[in-house]
Amino acid sequence: MTDADILAGIRDVARTHLNVEREIGADTVLVETLALDSLAMLTLVAELENRFRVCFEDGDEAGLTTVGDLMTVLRRRLS
Amino acid sequence: MRIAAVGSAFPPHYVDQETLIAAFREAWAARYHNVGRIEDLHRHVLVGGRHLSLPLEAYARLEGFTEANDAWIRVGTDVGAAAIEDALARAGLGVRDVDALWCTSVTGVAAPSLDARLINRLGFRSDLKRVPIFGLGCVAGAAGVARAADYLRGHPRDVAMLLSVELCSLTLQRDDLSIPNLIASGLFGDGAAAVVLTGAERGDAGPAIVATRSAFYPGTEEVMGWRIGASGFQVVLSADVPEMVRQHLRGDVDAFLADHHLGYDDIAVWVAHPGGPKVLQAMEDVLPMKPGALALTWESLRQVGNLSSTSVLLVLKETLARAAPPCGSYGLMTAMGPGFCSELVLLRW
Structure with a gap:
């Protein structure tokens, strides 16, 4: 799966489950720019697990600041 | 004004949290790839178990709001009556000593309200002043005590009661598997509590x-x-x-x-x-x-x-x-x- 596929999946999940309509790139900051609170972050991660059929592991969520961080975790769990 | 006594009552079906998680697991697994994450949501609320209004297996048969609310009226009247009787017994008072009753719940609705049904069930005086409350939610326990105290300030020889009945399990939305609903379904339980408050001129004990x-x-x-x-x-x-x-x-x-x-x-x-x-x-x-x-x-x-x-x-x-x-x-x-x-x-x- 390419980075473009992963980014497209994140965009789709954010739009479908969190009503995020703005453009998302790797440098988009999750909390400030997308205004995701802790419940929304939990929803985002759970729905990404559904979308990509992966399970985040201990520590994966600790350093999530940007969409690029999410892509890094997903890339790792997909490999 | 003083708090003379507090009583409580619960529906008889107590279920520990792991049993509840096991009961939910199949539905969660159909919706979430990482079902362990959802199980952990129910563990992280630090609840060991909940009283339920109905036997666990009965919830799957509840069809829509009408049936759930009918159960709320039926079970709510039962546990409400038991909580009032418990509180009055602890205060050494009888049901006909009560002058005013605040009744709060945010988990069901009824007209006549639960307090009216409890007049018939328990034999309160027919001049009982009734104040049903809906919509204050979690704050209503403290707010109900406060409003009853306001009343007693103007009626210092009276006895007031607050009844709280909350049957949260009957609000369960089985088809809503959003994260907020999953957290709520792990946290909230069922029960009732009643407080006896007495006016300053009665000289009763209690804080x-x-x-x-x-x-x-x-x-x-x-x-x-x-x-x-x-x-x-x-x-x-x-x-x-x-x-x-x-x-x-x-x-x-x-x-x-x-x-x-x-x-x-x-x-x-x-x-x-x-x-x-x-x-x-x-x-x-x-x-x-x-x-x-x-x-x-x-x-x-x-x-x-x-x-x-x-x-x-x-x-x-x-x-x-x-x-x-x-x-x-x-x-x-x-x-x-x-x-x-x-x-x-x-x-x-």
Whole structure:
């Protein structure tokens, strides 16, 4: 799966489950720019697990600041 | 005004949290790839088990809001009556001694309201003043005590009661597997509590209600509440609830205590609503309470979960069951709820 596929999946999940309509790139900051609170972050991660059929592991969520961080975790769990 | 006694009652079906998780697992697995994450949501609320209005297997057969609300009326009348009888027995009073009854719930609706049905069931006097409350949610335990105290200020020879009935399990939205609904379905339980309050001229025993304080936070309607529709009550829950504690509660308590020339060291007893682990942690972070001040609140959460307006009254009941603090000691009852808002009740032993 390419980075473009992963980014497209994140965009789709954010739009479908969190009503995020703005453009998302790797440098988009999750909390400030997308205004995701802790419940929304939990929803985002759970729905990404559904979308990509992966399970985040201990520590994966600790350093999530940007969409690029999410892509890094997903890339790792997909490999 | 004094709090003469608190009673409680629960429906008979107590289910431990792991059994509930096992019962939910199949539905969760059909929706979530990482079902362990969802199971952990139910473990992280630090609830050991909940009383349920119906046997666990009966929930799958509940069809829509009408059946759930009918069950709320039936079970609510039963546990409401039992809680009132328990409270009156502890106060050494009879049902015909009661002059006014506040009845609060946010988990079902009825007209005539539950209090009317309880007049028929228990034989209250026909001149009983009734005040049904809906919509205050978790704050209604403390707010109900405060409003009953307001009444007794003008009727110092009267007996007032507050009844709280919350059957949260009957609001379960089985088809809503959103994260907020999953958290709510792990946290909330069922039960009832009743408080007997007596006017100052009666000379009864029990902690006195010195003063009360309501605080409303403008522009926070979306923090918590219900979206009410054909399927019943769908929870609205944001991550801002602990933030409400951090932003507002300290200032509210500071001002309330200062108005009565008190400081935190003067508060010997805290009677706090067990909203959930993050709410209680926020309280412990921002309020300079003595270590272990919220022990009874944490224990109530562990034993029966969050029962909305009923919970703070269960903590009050446990507080009264313990050895009374020295005469003259102060206590503070606190609860927060939809609005968003808080209610503070200053007690003195």
